[in-house]
Amino acid sequence: MNKNIAVIRGDGIGPEIVEQALKVLNKISELYGHTFNYTDADMGGCAIDKHGDPLPESELKKCLDSDSVLLGAVGGDKWNNVPGHMRPEKGLLRLRAGMGVYSNNRPAKIWPQLASASPLKKSIVDKGIDFIIVRELIGGIYFGEHKTVEENGQKNAIDILAYNEEEIERIGRIGFETARKRGKKLCSVEKSNVLDSSRLWKAVMHKLAEEYTDVELSDMLVDNCAMQIVKNPAQFDVVVTENMFGDILSDEASMITGSIGMIPSSSLGKTTCGLYEPIHGSAPDIAGKDIANPIGTILSAAMMLRFSFDMPEEADCIENAVSKLLDDGYRTADIMPSDEKEAAKCKKIGCTECGELILERMAK
Ligand code: IPM
Ligand code: MG
Numbered sequence: 001m002n003k004n005i006a007v008i009r010g011d012g013i014g015p016e017i018v019e020q021a022l023k024v025l026n027k028i029s030e031l032y033g034h035t036f037n038y039t040d041a042d043m044g045g046c047a048i049d050k051h052g053d054p055l056p057e058s059e060l061k062k063c064l065d066s067d068s069v070l071l072g073a074v075g076g077d078k079w080n081n082v083p084g085h086m087r088p089e090k091g092l093l094r095l096r097a098g099m100g101v102y103s104n105n106r107p108a109k110i111w112p113q114l115a116s117a118s119p120l121k122k123s124i125v126d127k128g129i130d131f132i133i134v135r136e137l138i139g140g141i142y143f144g145e146h147k148t149v150e151e152n153g154q155k156n157a158i159d160i161l162a163y164n165e166e167e168i169e170r171i172g173r174i175g176f177e178t179a180r181k182r183g184k185k186l187c188s189v190e191k192s193n194v195l196d197s198s199r200l201w202k203a204v205m206h207k208l209a210e211e212y213t214d215v216e217l218s219d220m221l222v223d224n225c226a227m228q229i230v231k232n233p234a235q236f237d238v239v240v241t242e243n244m245f246g247d248i249l250s251d252e253a254s255m256i257t258g259s260i261g262m263i264p265s266s267s268l269g270k271t272t273c274g275l276y277e278p279i280h281g282s283a284p285d286i287a288g289k290d291i292a293n294p295i296g297t298i299l300s301a302a303m304m305l306r307f308s309f310d311m312p313e314e315a316d317c318i319e320n321a322v323s324k325l326l327d328d329g330y331r332t333a334d335i336m337p338s339d340e341k342e343a344a345k346c347k348k349i350g351c352t353e354c355g356e357l358i359l360e361r362m363a364k
Pocket of ligand 1: 075279
């Protein structure tokens, strides 16, 4: 197959982790006889520096014209003082909205090899951690009106959180469909004891539940969910939630699996043109040092193959190679066990080396 991939390297560690993912994709094309054509697109801080805009129209167009987009990470201290609408993150939000990718899928799955890297007690980890957070991605407070006004001699900052029924229904369906293909348990997370938008959320989920009678729907308040994720993560199969709750809970969920550096994500809308990115940020403090973990990005590329290109075998090939790498004891700094004895059994590797060692383990 011939596929066009828009590649956004972004800022901080973005370029180095994306480089490793491209090597992996090239190896897939070699092994399986596909052709991947890459088009570089600028987004984030580097786009501000180059074009004076975190996502110029020309760059968005490259993404919309592609079969899918692979993204590293954007942002950094350098652009902290630019006005809100010009921040690197605004480029990312405009990209997600421009592509219409309302459904963000963030798996929280513990790799058995990394169980000791989890900050949770062994007795909790041993019960298993394998769930997916389905996060609404282009609505809610991220996309409501933002403004700061002067009132009675002081500044008043306003961010609006709004959801309509249609926006909730379409992400709700993804939640139910995802659960249907897994353990058939869907937990809808909201704050219906306080927020109107959450009360509507809950009502729409329950209406949908009448159609998905094979899936068991439960409700959970977001504060309780934050607690349950560390107390008993084994209870979750699929969690569906709004944009900001999903942002926060997915960081928490990733951490209990060992490291945020391991977690990929897919974002899809009405078409198969998806946006694939690791869930971590641009980590400017370690940028250029060749110590970042590229696995979140490499696994994002695998998700692209699976969900947008219908190449499940190729995706398995990448995931198996990552698993073998971990079996062989190789660890980037973020996933080195904290226990000295455990650490002594592992070999610490950098970003490029991690990419190379995964390539060596890829076979048809
Ligand atoms: C994420 C990130 C982004 C978000 C930022 C960089 C805008 O934290 O993908 O989780 O909040 O969605
Ligand atoms: Mg986040």
